[in-house]
Amino acid sequence: MPLAGAFAGGSLYAALLWFIARGVALRRGIPLGALPPWMIALGGCAATAAALIAPATVALPAGATLVGAMICGLVDARTGFIFNALTLTMATVAGLAAATSVHPADGVLAAAIVGAGLGTLHLITGRRGIGLGDVKLGSAIALGYGVGPAAVAIGSAFILGALYGVTMIGLGRAKRTDALRFGPFIAGGAVVGLAACALGPLG
Secondary structure (H helix, E strand, C coil), rough: CCCHHHHHHHHHHHHHHHHHHHHHHHHCCCCCCCCHHHHHHHHHHHHHHHHHHHHCCCCCHHHHHHHHHHHHHHHHHHHHHHHHHHHHHHHHHHHHHHHHCHHHHHHHHHHHHHHHHHHHHHHCCCCCCCHHHHHHHHHHHHHHCCHHHHHHHHHHHHHHHHHHHHHHHHCCCCCCCCCCCHHHHHHHHHHHHHHHHCCCCCC
C-alpha cells in the first residue's frame, strides 16, 4: 500500500467517521464539538503506520481498525457514548477489509470471542463497568485485527485503564466508585494491538 495513499485514506476515513458521529450527536442533542485537525492527521498517521508495520496482507484491515478505534475513543471521551452508527460502520469497513486478508475467518472468530468476553463483563458488572458501546467497539476491533492482535489490544486496554484509575485515585482526583469512560483505553489498546499485527497475518 503506497504510504501517501494510506495517509490520505486514513485521514478521509477519520473525517467520515466523525461526520457520522456528529450527525448522531446532533440528532440526540449531545454536544460533540468539531473534529480536531490533529485527529485527521493522526488518522492518516495510524493508517500509514499500519502500512509500514503490518504485513501487506493485513495492513488495510489493521489500519481501518486503528483509525476507527481512535475516533470512537475520542467520541467516548467527549460524550460518554460510543454510537452504534460508528461501531457498525467500523465493523463493516474492517470486516470488508479483513475479507481480503489471508485469514478472513479469524476476524469473525475473534469478534465472537471478544464480544462474548466483554458482554459477560458487561452483565457481571451490572452494566456499569463495561458499557454496550465498549462491547461493540471491542468486537469491531477484533473483527479487523484477528484473534492474536485483538487479545493484545483488549488486554492492553484493561491495563491502561487500570493504571489510569489507580493514578487518579492516588492523586485524589477520583473515587473507586467513579465511572471510567473505557473507549479511550480501548483505542490505546488498539495501538498496542497494531504491533501484534506486525508479527504476522491476522491471528
